[in-house]
Amino acid sequence: MRTQRLSLIERYWTDVALLGLLALLYAPLLVHWYDGWLRKSISTEHEYFSHGIIGLPFAAYLAWTNRKRWQRLPEDTTGRSKLIGSLLLLFAGIFYLSGLPDAVNLSFPMMLTAICLWLKGFEGLKLQGFALCLVALATPNEIPYLIAPYTLPLQVFIAGTAGFILNQFGMNAVVQGIYLFVNDRIVEVAPYCAGLKMLFTSLYVGLMLLYWTGNWKHRSFRTLFFTATIVVSVIANIIRNTFLAFFHGTGQEQAFHWLHDGWGGDVYSAGMLGLLVVLSNQLEQFFVSDDSSSV
Amino acid sequence: MLTAFSKSLRWQFPKVLLIVLLAGLVCLGTLPGYLAGGKWRWQAPPQVKVLRDLKELTKTGLAIPGWQTLKQKTQTIGEHEWLQQELSDANQTKATLLLLPQRGSTRQPQVEWTDINGFKGWRTDSQRQVELGSQESGRFTVQFLRAWTPLGAETLSQTYAVMQWYAWTNGGHPSPSRWFFTDRFLQWQNRRAAWVAVSLLLPIEPLDDVEKYRSTIEPLAQTVQSTLMTKVLRPDA
Numbered sequence: 309m310r311t312q313r314l315s316l317i318e319r320y321w322t323d324v325a326l327l328g329l330l331a332l333l334y335a336p337l338l339v340h341w342y343d344g345w346l347r348k349s350i351s352t353e354h355e356y357f358s359h360g361i362i363g364l365p366f367a368a369y370l371a372w373t374n375r376k377r378w379q380r381l382p383e384d385t386t387g388r389s390k391l392i393g394s395l396l397l398l399f400a401g402i403f404y405l406s407g408l409p410d411a412v413n414l415s416f417p418m419m420l421t422a423i424c425l426w427l428k429g430f431e432g433l434k435l436q437g438f439a440l441c442l443v444a445l446a447t448p449n450e451i452p453y454l455i456a457p458y459t460l461p462l463q464v465f466i467a468g469t470a471g472f473i474l475n476q477f478g479m480n481a482v483v484q485g486i487y488l489f490v491n492d493r494i495v496e497v498a499p500y501c502a503g504l505k506m507l508f509t510s511l512y513v514g515l516m517l518l519y520w521t522g523n524w525k526h527r528s529f530r531t532l533f534f535t536a537t538i539v540v541s542v543i544a545n546i547i548r549n550t551f552l553a554f555f556h557g558t559g560q561e562q563a564f565h566w567l568h569d570g571w572g573g574d575v576y577s578a579g580m581l582g583l584l585v586v587l588s589n590q591l592e593q594f595f596v597s598d599d600s601s602s603v
Numbered sequence: 604m605l606t607a608f609s610k611s612l613r614w615q616f617p618k619v620l621l622i623v624l625l626a627g628l629v630c631l632g633t634l635p636g637y638l639a640g641g642k643w644r645w646q647a648p649p650q651v652k653v654l655r656d657l658k659e660l661t662k663t664g665l666a667i668p669g670w671q672t673l674k675q676k677t678q679t680i681g682e683h684e685w686l687q688q689e690l691s692d693a694n695q696t697k698a699t700l701l702l703l704p705q706r707g708s709t710r711q712p713q714v715e716w717t718d719i720n721g722f723k724g725w726r727t728d729s730q731r732q733v734e735l736g737s738q739e740s741g742r743f744t745v746q747f748l749r750a751w752t753p754l755g756a757e758t759l760s761q762t763y764a765v766m767q768w769y770a771w772t773n774g775g776h777p778s779p780s781r782w783f784f785t786d787r788f789l790q791w792q793n794r795r796a797a798w799v800a801v802s803l804l805l806p807i808e809p810l811d812d813v814e815k816y817r818s819t820i821e822p823l824a825q826t827v828q829s830t831l832m833t834k835v836l837r838p839d840a
């Protein structure tokens with residue numbers, strides 16, 4: 309009994325220490341991220357990565373289910389992965405110590421990748437690749453800020469289409485660039501209304517769905533699913549913007565705020581993500597029947 | 604037990620080394636935060652030290668050497684309050700200066716030019732980038748364009764020669780991404796690129812060639828930049 313307990317400590321103390329240290333390093337940061345996502349208290353750019361709310365626990369779950377295979381992987385003895393791992397570790401350390409928001413955020417996926425490389429080499433990286441990918445794609449950064457100036461054509465397109473739809477319903481809507489004049493009230497399709505956030509979230513959740521259902525392996529399924537996701541996301545966003553312009557133009561301020569920054573927006577997001585599950589199921593049926601017919 | 608322990612140490616050397624490194628990182632980078640009761644440096648970027656001067660600027664306006672301010676008011680454009688100054692020089696040349704100083708440490712320049720276009724209902728063309736300034740005072744780039752409001756088939760509203768840029772210490776550029784990389788680079792030295800969005804409007808003949816007015820508007824743009832740098836965007840700040 310005594311010896312068994314000793315060997316248990318012997319076997320696992322390093323893992324426990326490693327996980328404990330990682331928790332000490334990054335728990336405050338993750339709390340900060342979640343706080344920013346749930347209370348929308350950091351910045352618009354930060355909210356672009358709110359898919360991390362489900363993505364990060366899913367990544368942790370995947371890493372946990374991989375633990376037996378991880379243990380069985382041989383210690384890495386090649387110099388190359390150690391070198392890359394230690395370089396990455398060095399940069400992650402510098403970024404962490406800098407105390408700058410962007411750099412500290414970025415240090416999280418870097419650190420995790422470095423540890424995988426350092427301990428189990430490229431095989432280890434491959435094993436945890438998808439989980440690491442989910443973490444990296446949920447790490448808040450300033451890319452949304454940098455691409456915002458380039459979404460202008462998309463904004464113009466959305467404004468134009470929304471104006472067209474409103475005109476079909478007999479409303480007096482005039483489009484001028486990214487501005488929609490509905491009953492002489494002005495609605496602006498701002499860069500952050502271009503629907504990129506919902507698009508990113510949809511693609512991220514789509515990625516998780518593909519992995520979960522195992523459809524990841526079919527290349528044509530992947531392509532078709534992501535294309536459909538993009539199309540559905542853009543159409544849904546045009547409909548959303550049309551409703552926003554309609555509410556604003558007809559003076560229904562409450563309804564406007566409900567959909568724009570109230571829980572109506574969350575309902576819209578949930579509906580959109582639900583649609584992805586339906587889409588995945590429908591495509592699956594299509595592909596399964598296709599498979600059976602070819603057999 | 605000790606021998607078993609030391610054996611496991613040798614066997615797990617890379618892992619143990621990693622633990623030591625991470626423990627060092629915790630001591631240097633994380634413990635100060637925990638000891639401060641959960642205050643972390645990464646919660647916000649370094650403070651902009653001239654925020655108060657920038658706020659003052661919106662109240663007092665910018666006195667530009669060689670130019671007289673005839674009228675001054677705040678003007679809401681898009682979601683932000685701009686400072687609008689009507690200027691005139693000794694030759695009775697008229698110009699309008701629009702300024703939007705940074706309001707908070709996390710406020711970043713974004714779509715200020717689109718905001719102005721929308722607010723004025725402008726059509727724009729002849730857009731090009733012009734590099735101004737000198738080696739000593741720092742070079743900066745502005746976008747130079749022609750803007751007018753189409754009113755109808757016969758009537759044409761005022762046409763303007765326009766220069767726009769985000770000004771910061773020893774530099775400036777119309778593109779937000781340029782500001783972004785300058786700022787992020789400075790953050791590593793615990794400094795920031797405090798910014799002021801500048802839009803300079805020179806009334807010209809209807810749909811005239813803006814190039815003819817370059818010699819008038821360029822010196823004014825230079826003066827605005829250098830005045831901003833001596834008054835608010837000081838290099839020591």
